[in-house]
Amino acid sequence: MINNTVTNKKFSQLPQHAWALLVCQGLNVSLLVSELTSWMLLIISVCLCWRGLTLIKPAIKPQRLMILLLACSGSIAIAISGQELGVLLSMLHLLCFAYALKSLELTTRKDFYQIVLLGVFILASVLIFSQSLFLSFFVFCLLVLNLSLLSAYFSTPLPLKNNLYQSGKTVLQSIPLAVVLFVFFPRVAPFWQVPSAKSAQTGLSESVTPGDIAHLARSSALAFRVKFFTDIPQYNQLYWRAMVMDDFDGRTWQQSNISSVKNTGITNTPDITPATLIGEQTRYQVMVEPSYQRWLFSLAVVNPESLKDNQMTIDQGPNYTIINSKPVSQTSSYQISSYPQSLLNSPLSDHQWLTSLRLPSASNPKLQAQGRQLSLRYPDVIERAQAILNIIREEDFYYTLTPPLLTGAKSGHELDQFFYQTKKGFCVHYASVFTFMMRASGVPARLVTGYLGGEYNKQSGHLSIYQYDAHAWAEIWIKDQGWISVDPTSAVNPERVESGLSQMLQQEALFNNDFLNLHRYKHLAWLNNLRLQLDALDYQWTRLVLGYSSKKQYYLLKQWFGHLRAWKIAAIIGGALILLMSVMWLVNLKSAKRKPQVKWLAQYQQILALLKAKGLTKPDTMAASQFSRLVIERFPLLTTNFIAYTQSFEAIMYQALTPEQKAQCLIEMNYYQGQLTKQLKKLPKKPKVSD
């Protein structure tokens, strides 16, 4: 019991609570380490360390002027670098800076409240950048920690552990209502434009040179997940198209101006006219991880109608691709349908025709010559393509993630060098060479980048496509059939196309990756299982929580409750609220009734219960000594033991004893308890006639 008067203004904290607050602050900020600039991190750590020092030695508390100076200089620094950082990151810097600085000025209760709320706000802002299950869970745990600091202030005598338990309980009790609100509370459209998270683009880039995609193969980061609503196509049919590159400058493949989304309105490009959709429909939902790019992934050929029914605004891109209206900056999902048997045969414009045939005249002369040669030998386009694949298959080409550096790059002869000298390359090498030769032989051809395949997760039935599934292949134009995709990689490494990177290649790919990466241990069955289980969990999180939209809410509510009315939603939320409150009420009622019982009383009641079984009940009002007389009368066998037992019970119950005496009494009581229990059990089962 602490007797001190509480005033609202003053704030004092136990040292261990102050340290806990400091640690909690550090943890909150640490989640933003990758977003904050190094100088900001330095300032923050200085502030927090200083706070730590003042806890050790209160004398070195910074003066107000000092804090003011620090605040001003920090704000100026943020303002100066604001241009470079962008609005969102500047705000974030300011938030974290204020949060760290506030710890130096913790004098009133208001300051303390502010610091806790700022901490929670920082946790919320962490979620702008990533919403993965594991991060969300971590944020949730930190929320409990933050709230436990608040709770610690109001139940100071409890150890911190109990406060953590207390606030954990509070948060857990709140989860059901939060879930109900999440499911039922009306979702509204964004009120105003907010600065979006800008980060380095990840995944495929908008231009490709040979050797580019090999570095992606080293990353085991998730690119996207797919849930099929119809049958899952074969692995070698899962060519996820992202971008089509039809402009080649002798070294780099990129999108031609006409099809580049940056420069033109897409709607007028000729080849966007929808292909005639034939064959069976494949319906699927794609959940993309933030790539900070606009390209989305699809199987050819997408039904343009299916794009409209999504929360994201997705447009048709050039060359049968699909693109988002803005860079994907958070995990989002879309549901589309494709017709894999349809042809990509909308007629080519003159410009497209020319672009798809264009070769820089001076580049790779040997390949150009061979291409021309092939065109003479194989007049049929398909045979010609087959011939090139045969060359790749039969000569000793290697498929490797670490191709030798092509030194001919300057002169624009690097493909020549690869094809005739080094013969070691990754998918882009083979796709480039193939496309180049087809063009040289007079066939419109282009490079397509995207992902191939995906890992099937049995537990949840979804496909996970990782960055190491990145791939490049070619498309050639065949009269009447349109664009036909050809994967030259299949000629050199059929396994890649049939089932993904081989074990050896994966080991090679992930060799440089961090040790803790679970993808490294695919050969260990139980670890791989664990990884797949975690993946399934994360998938469900992505599907159910991240993928929940106003549209889904609409359908769900309609399915459950028929026509949607405002009063119905209000009734559901109100009902949940009342339910929560009444459950808590009942639980509290129960715990209030459960009176703490002293040990000896419980022991005495055990004996009473035994006596009751033998047919002797103690009236509530009767004193223990009186009752002992009754017992002796009925069971003379018990006399000595029961009298001694009653005496020690009464002594411990009603007399003021010293701790030693009490302990002595307890020992005696325990002894007679044992004796009596034995004797009572031996007594005849059949109760005597009660009076």
Next chain:
Amino acid sequence: MIVVKWLKPIKNYGNRFINRRFNRWLKRRIPPASEHKLSNRNIFIMPTRFGFVYLIFVVLLFLLATNYQNNVIMLLSYLMASVFITTMMQSFFNLSGIVLSADKTAQGHAKANIAFPIKISSANKRFAVNFGFDDQTVFHLAQSETKEQTVYVRCSYQTRGVYTPGRLKVSSEFSLGLFISWTRIDFDQQCTVYPQAISLSHRQSDLSDSEQDNLFLAKSKPGVDDFFELKAYLPGEPLSRIAWKQYARGQGRLTKHYHQQQGTRCWLKLNDMPNHGLEKQLEYLCFLVSEYHRSEQVFGLDLATEKIQPGQGELHCKQCLMALAIYPKSH
């Protein structure tokens, strides 16, 4: 400024009006009793200022989530909103079920702390409960015990008299400080405030040097009496009189009795006090009554309008002090 000045009486009047109405309502809602069990009948609950700020913060999070169309932040904001509700319940449970009882009266001197013992019993632990009378010091109980315990709520008054401390406010912001649950219970208590005890001997130089004064000063000095006899201890006798030496030797509890100065029954008279105003005189008397009581002498009190016959013991002393407390004030 002028407007504010002009508005002030109106505001005061308004406040008084509301308070009066509220108190009248409270009287019907929570009638005076010697024991109160806190329940939904008498606990009030309100968000604190921080609670309102917290709500605004939750709305802010919701806006952030909506604008970013970020479901996890939205979940976080809903979770924080639910925590608000849960905390409300916890705040209520923290007070609900406490049984409070108190004595009807308390006594003490003016300008000193007078403690009202309040017995509280509760099956569960309660946290951060504040007890206090209006305009008085608040007692903060950081954590209650799971058995009956007594807290001492302090009052202090500047002048002597009989006061009613009014309703006891029991409040707690437990759990997260978002809500304050409180109640104002009425034990119908009375507080008798004796005059402040001011020692005469310290002010000897101030005193008139009449012989009579010196005489009773000598009499009032404790410890001048001779030890007379030991008697068996009777319950209720002051502990200070127990003969501890004998007790330690195992001779049982005995009390020391002193030889009284027989024949000279002492009268403490108001008119005998140095003339420093009525209140001062009463304060001197108060000191003397206490001293005489402590040294266990027989004395009577003569307040001119009222006389208390010479006597001894706790009850007598209380009676005398009471008379001093309620002595009519001079005009």
